[in-house]
Amino acid sequence: MNKNKKIIIGAIIITIVAVLVGWQIYGNKQSNSSSIKIGALIVSSGDAAAWGENAKNAIDLAVEEINNNGGINGKKIEVLYEDTAGEPKRAVSAYQKFVSVDKVDVIIGPLSQAEVAAVAPLIAQDKIPVVTPSYAPFQNRPVAYNPLLIWMDPTIEAEKMAEYVFNQGIKNISVVGTKDSWEMEVTEAFANKFSAMGGKVLFRELLQPDTNDVKATVTKALNSKPEAIFAGTYYQFVPLVKTIKELGYKGKLYSIEVDAYLAGETKPLSDNMQFIAPDFYAGEFMQKFEKKYNRKPGIPAGQAYDSMYILAQLMDNKKNDDNIIKAMSEFKSYDGVSGKITITGDYKTIMPTAIFEVQNGDIIKAVQ
Secondary structure (H helix, E strand, O other), rough: OHHHHHHHHHHHHHHHHHHHHHHHHHHHHOOOOOEEEEEEEOOOOOOOOOHHHHHHHHHHHHHHHHHOOOOEEEEEEEEEEEEEEHHHHHHHHHHHHHHHOOOOOEEEOOHHHHHHHHHEEEHHHHHOOOOOOOOOOOOOOOOOOOEEEEEOOOOHHHHHHHHHHHHHHOOEEEEEEOOOOOHHHHHHHHHHHHHOOEEEEEEOOOOOOOOOOOOOHHHHHHHHOOOEEEOOOOOOOHHHHHHHHHOOOOOOOEEEEEHHHHHHHHHOOOOOOEEEEEEOOOOHHHHHHHHHHHHHHOOOOHHHHHHHHHHHHHHHHHOOHHHHHHHHHHHOOEOOOOOEEEOOOOOOOOOOEEEEEEEEOEEEOOOO
8 A cells, every 4th residue: 555545544534533523522512521501691781681680590599509409410500691682683692602602501591582583593403402481482483392481371371361351340441562572472462362352452552662752652542541551561661651640541550471670660650550470489489589689589580490490300311412302392391489380282381370460569469
């Protein structure tokens, strides 16, 4: 064999060995690393920063507990955080950084429907396991169970609220939301269900999520002379409530998923407003959270905490991403601090909800 042939054969052997070693490293990235690296897509700035803070605190609490109990497969969890600011483009950039630069094992988040919808096609392409305390509709999820959604299906939640309002004797209503994807879904679901039950929707409008002027919309809503108004929005909740009251409205107000921040920003104007939201978190979690952070947990702390524990459960004794994703496809239920979380056969998420009322900035249960 001449010298050139030996060189060529040697180069081929080296290449094959390098490829095999590369695949071995890739297939066993968790077993070869001293820790499990989790990327967390969190809103730390912008209008929804309060949600991000609640989620981050809850994730940190769960990670501390899991690490103190031996970690996952005997390895400690390391969480890397990226601020998405609630913007889909930033969520995509942060996701790509986690996958390409940080080489995380799994991801938790993001927190808004629009963000989840933006990263879901990339998740399907990259086949990386993702659990999120959020939601995205089926049409935005190429793989129905990845990301795994630990959040109440908003259509089901809004329809339950419509039933409650109608059964309170309200027969006509004005409905205002925004064109944010989640807010549009809950607003439309509420209005459609209310109409289907025999109620009359006198006025319905979707604002831009970042509008600076809601007065024209509120004026039109009030001119329809409704018995009640449903505000299906987080982004425009504060200006809507303030403007509704400034214009002298005395009727009933209803909403969905109002948190402590919104209640505090609108007190006492939002007094007696009723809304549907995930039920109160389990007492032990409430106590642990308050002890660590000197304040009560707000939405979505419980769901983020449960998401972290579900992720740990899915990763337990799994050798690679394919095993984890298969476990996600078979995931049915989990008893967490948010209550019993159930994934239906068509991958809708059901969680306990309750009707709450705002009183002087505090949130109390309206229906026991």
